[in-house]
Amino acid sequence: MTDLALSVVWPDQERARTSLLERVAPWCKAQWAAGHRLELQIRLHEDAKTDRQRKYYHGVVLKTIAAQARPNDQQFPLKVWKEHFREEYLGYKTVTTKNPLTGKKMRRRVRVSSEDLGVKGYSQLIDRVSAFAASELGVTFPASFEQWERMQVDADTGEIIGAITP
Template sequence: MGQGGGVNSLYREFTLRSPADAGAMVNFIKSNAAAFVDKGTPLRVIVTEEEMDRLDEQIKYYFGVVVKAIAEQVWVAGRQFDKDVWHEQLAKQFLPTKELVMPDGEIVLKRSSIARGQISLKRMGKYLQEVEAYAATEHGVRFE
């Protein structure tokens, strides 16, 4: 089953750590390519290097310094908001959304996550920079 797709969606990832892994990928493509071309939905192959997962230190810094400072220093319309609210707002604002097709056909937009295995080291670093720049520029937040 595909990522958020219907029952008939094809999705398969291969991590190439050895020649045998590469052979399995080639065999999978050979076994399926013609059938999908015949259906009018050719396969798409993307090759990229595996990115390192975000670090626990990045998460500690994000919640313990960045979001904490925002929650303590920012007032909006005469009130403050806690760290959970700010995290949801920031993630919604700066992380990409994905479409999920529900079993009843409804399409739901879901924001990306910063959970382990869900965001790369590089993307988490970019997210931190975007959040800090936004907080400092738009709300005057000072970070220790």
């Protein structure tokens, strides 16, 4: 069976060049030979880390809160908790734009999304939400949560030191 995706990390130009010639090009040729169409997507490597953070936030933190938290003897779904914590910890920003028809400036409130966060910001969101859930809602997180707590984020670069293991 053919691999459906290829993922490579390029820490510098020379390794990118080598990887393109030795891994990416042969893989692409094999896929084209098999009749597949390809799509290329290149993004900052940091995004891959926030993808893992996002999976952890939704799959462990919010899921656990939705399952255990019962404020005022009521249970709420994950989506409700996600929006509550987004509003509580990320809030809104004011955006000023010009109306193209009148030329007048307009201001409006726009919600800040967790998608706008980098590695460090997402890590801080996870820490704040989990601390609130544990202290105020009595939520106990599974053993895998301890792995997240041991993970450190470099304060200068925002780089994750360590790895999330499922």
